[in-house]
Amino acid sequence: MKLSLRGEYALRALLVLGLNHTQPVLRIQTISQQQNIPKRFLEQILNDLKSAGVVESKRGVAGGYRLARPPEDISLATVIRHIEGALAPVSCVSERFYEKCSCPDEAKCAIRSVMKQVRDAIVKLVEKLTVADLCERARKLQEIHAGPVDFMI
Amino acid sequence: MKLSLRGEYALRALLVLGLNHTQPVLRIQTISQQQNIPKRFLEQILNDLKSAGVVESKRGVAGGYRLARPPEDISLATVIRHIEGALAPVSCVSERFYEKCSCPDEAKCAIRSVMKQVRDAIVKLVEKLTVADLCERARKLQEIHAGPVDFMI
DNA sequence: AAAATCTCTATTGACTTAGTAGAGTATTAT
DNA sequence: ATAATACTCTACTAAGTCAATAGAGATTTT
Numbered sequence: 001m002k003l004s005l006r007g008e009y010a011l012r013a014l015l016v017l018g019l020n021h022t023q024p025v026l027r028i029q030t031i032s033q034q035q036n037i038p039k040r041f042l043e044q045i046l047n048d049l050k051s052a053g054v055v056e057s058k059r060g061v062a063g064g065y066r067l068a069r070p071p072e073d074i075s076l077a078t079v080i081r082h083i084e085g086a087l088a089p090v091s092c093v094s095e096r097f098y099e100k101c102s103c104p105d106e107a108k109c110a111i112r113s114v115m116k117q118v119r120d121a122i123v124k125l126v127e128k129l130t131v132a133d134l135c136e137r138a139r140k141l142q143e144i145h146a147g148p149v150d151f152m153i
Numbered sequence: 154m155k156l157s158l159r160g161e162y163a164l165r166a167l168l169v170l171g172l173n174h175t176q177p178v179l180r181i182q183t184i185s186q187q188q189n190i191p192k193r194f195l196e197q198i199l200n201d202l203k204s205a206g207v208v209e210s211k212r213g214v215a216g217g218y219r220l221a222r223p224p225e226d227i228s229l230a231t232v233i234r235h236i237e238g239a240l241a242p243v244s245c246v247s248e249r250f251y252e253k254c255s256c257p258d259e260a261k262c263a264i265r266s267v268m269k270q271v272r273d274a275i276v277k278l279v280e281k282l283t284v285a286d287l288c289e290r291a292r293k294l295q296e297i298h299a300g301p302v303d304f305m306i
Numbered sequence: 307a308a309a310a311t312c313t314c315t316a317t318t319g320a321c322t323t324a325g326t327a328g329a330g331t332a333t334t335a336t
Numbered sequence: 337a338t339a340a341t342a343c344t345c346t347a348c349t350a351a352g353t354c355a356a357t358a359g360a361g362a363t364t365t366t
Contacts, residue, residue: 001275002239002244003154003243005323011264028342035256036255038324038325038326046343047345057342060341061333061334061335061341061342063342065343084154086154087154090155090156090161101161102189102190103165103189107298108291108299110168110288111164111168113294114229117278121278125271126271137263141262141263142261146261158355159354180312181311191357193356194357197313197356211364212311212312212363213362213364214363215310215311216312
C-alpha cells in the first residue's frame with residue numbers, strides 16, 4: 001500500500017512549483033536543494049511529469065520548470081496514476097489498469113468486493129485533492145508553526 | 154499503492170478458513186486447490202499468519218489449519234499489517250511503522266498532511282472490516298450469481 | 307513403523323527501485 | 337559566433353523485493 005519515493009518526490013516538486021506559480025520558471029536545482037531530492041533523479045521525474053502534461057519546461061540559461069496548468073486543475077490522482085500506475089490495492093478492481101487476478105471467480109470474489117471499497121475511498125480523496133490544496137495546506141502549516149515564533153522575535 | 158500477491162493470498166486463505174469455520178481443520182492443499190494458490194507458497198503464508206496469532210495449526214495425518222479466533226475478531230487491518238507492513242502510503246504518517254522522511258520539515262509538510270488523510274481513510278475501512286464480513290459477502294455474492302441459474306435448471 | 311501434514315531455512319530468477327552517468331540539444335548573454 | 341546554462345534522452349547499475357521452489361526435519365495418527 002506504499003507510494004514510491006519517486007511518487008513522493010513528484011508531489012514535493014509540484015508543491016514547490018505550485019507555491020511559486022507566479023514565477024516564470026524554477027530550476028531543477030532550486031527544487032532539488034529545497035526538498036532534498038537528488039538532482040539527477042528529480043530531472044527524470046520532472047521530465048516524466050512533463051509527458052503527463054502536468055508541467056512544462058523551458059530550456060537554456062533562463063530555463064526551468066513550471067506548472068502546465070493552474071494548481072487547482074492538477075489532482076493528486078492524476079499525478080500518482082502517472083508515476084505509479086493503479087491507485088487500487090489490487091489490479092482486478094482498477095478502472096484504468098485492470099488486470100485479471102487468479103481467483104476462481106471474479107464475480108463472486110469477496111476480496112475483490114472489499115478491495116473495491118478501499119479503492120473507492122482512496123480515489124475519492126486523491127481525485128478531489130489538487131496541487132492547490134497542497135499549497136494551501138503548506139501555507140497554513142507554515143503559519144501555525146512559524147507564526148508564533150515570528151511574533152516572539 | 155498495491156497489495157502484494159502474498160497479502161492477497163493471505164486474505165483468500167482466511168476467507169476459505171472463515172467459510173469452513175465449523176470444520177476442525179482444513180489442509181493447505183485444499184485451500185491451495187480451491188484458490189489457485191501455489192501450495193508451497195501458501196505454506197509460508199499460513200505459517201506466517203500463525204505467528205500473527207490469526208490461525209492455528211495441527212500437524213500430522215488429520216492436520217491442517219483453522220482460524221485461531223472467531224472470524225469477526227480478525228480485521229483485515231491486522232492481517233495486511235502483519236503480511237505487508239504499513240497501511241499508510243508514506244511511512245512518515247504510519248502509526249506503527251513510522252519512519253522519518255527526507256522532507257525539510259515534517260511538521261510543515263503538506264504532503265504528509267494529505268497522506269495522513271489517505272491513511273486514515275484506508276485504516277478506518279480495513280480496521281472495521283473482518284474475516285466475518287468477507288464470509289458474509291462471499292455468501293451474498295454466491296446467492297446473487299448462482300441463485301438465478303439454480304432456479305433455471 | 308509408515309504415511310500424512312505442518313515447519314523451518316535457504317535459494318533462485320525475475321523484476322523494481324533509486325540513483326548515477328554521459329552525451330546531446332536548446333536558449334540566452336556577451 | 338561562442339560559451340555558459342539548463343533541460344533531454346538513453347543507458348546502466350547496485351540493492352532490494354517478490355513469488356515462488358526446494359529440501360530436510362518434526363509431529364501426529366493409524
